[in-house]
Amino acid sequence: MPVDHLRIGFVRRGYSTSGGAEAYLKRLAAGVRAGGHEAQLFTTAEWPAEEWPFGPITRLRGESPMRFADEFEQLRARAASDVIMSLERVWACDVYRAGDGVHRAWLDRRAQFAGPLRRMADSLNGKHLATLRLEQSLFGRQSAGRVIANSQMVKAEITSVYGYPAERIDTVENGVPVAQFRPSAEKRVSSRAALELRDEDIAVLFVGSGWERKGLSYAVRAVEAAADARMRLLVAGKGNNSVFASPAVRFLGVRNDLPALYAAADLFLLPTIYDPFSNASLEAIAAGVPVITTHANGCAEIMEDGVHGSIIERPDDVAGIARALQFWSDPERRVAARPRLLELAERYDISVNVERTLGILLQVAASAESTSGKIRKT
Secondary structure, three states: OOOOOOEEEEEOOOOOOOOHHHHHHHHHHHHHHHOOOEEEEEEOOOOOHHHOOOOOEEEOOOOOHHHHHHHHHHHHOOOOOOEEEEOOOOOOEEEEEOOOOOHHHHHHHHHHHOOHHHHHHHHHOHHHHHHHHHHHHHHHOOOEEEEEEOOHHHHHHHHHHHOOOHHHEEEOOOOEOHHHHOOOHHHHHHHHHHOOOOOOOEEEEEEOOOOOOOOHHHHHHHHHHHOOOOEEEEEEOOOOHHHHOOOOEEEEEOOOOHHHHHHHOOEEEEOOOOEOOOHHHHHHHHOOOOEEEEOOEHHHHHOOEOOOEEEEOOOOOHHHHHHHHHHOOOHHHHHHHHHHHHHHHHOOEHHHHHHHHHHHHHHHHHHHHHHHOOOOOO
16 A cells, blocks of 8 residues: 655754765655655754754754663654654664664774774773664664665674674665766866866875774875875865874865865775775765775775775785775776776665665555554545
């Protein structure tokens, strides 16, 4: 039986003007509205009312992730939502989008590259323990009715770490607005001029915050090891510049002109320790820029090694990353790769993600209707 009118509740704690999750959620809510449904937002005081023209907003105090989860749990049973999809770790929901991956898996990966003091600190850290408790509820106790993973890597982690049933996990890869990143000769010339790059310079772009997790230290060492005077490592994002300072690095800070940065770039480098599915990698692909990343990046699943870039086994393989940088320093090789990169990107436009996610939400709603008959009709 078709669902005519739904009120879909979305859960997202906090708000960032540059946040990818916020931008994604607004696109998803716009799709909900376009389909004749209503989108309700459960959030905190930070989310501006003008940034949610899709339906009502319910604000929770949520001073911490755990308090937010506790407060939402008290509200959940009374919420006038037909389906609740959370982008936050909460105690329970109808659909949970595991966009941040599996925290236990991230801690295990970090332990491989951290010293004993860091491993001990992580094991005692209150924020980590709280996050693991919420994960255990969603996955281990199966309090998430259904899960959307953004890569096969994350799906496998959820099932192996927590025993959550694989048949209740849908893999929906991230998407980006591909048209915004489509390259042009004019855009490249103006963007490189703004960054004061010479024609012979090889601009190696790194985008993202959380520099330790995303492997910036390995990126810096690899560019140094490549020993190519033409290479310029451009770092966009927020972090402690002094920790990663090097003559090979130029820090750009937080930028709102990412399409321009990709237009100026020759290579994209992200030797990440753990990334469920890097949006920045997909943005680089959409700009026709070869991506050098690791198998710990869910985006690597859609790439073909040597065609769309290079996939390195471990982030600390500095010599391997340096060889990949040297391989892609050939301008003819980059030009030859561009059509394949652009062709790949078209399959991961944000519209594809939104359509597939909406389909899952409607399927969950239809299932709820068949068992409870609670869905409203217009």
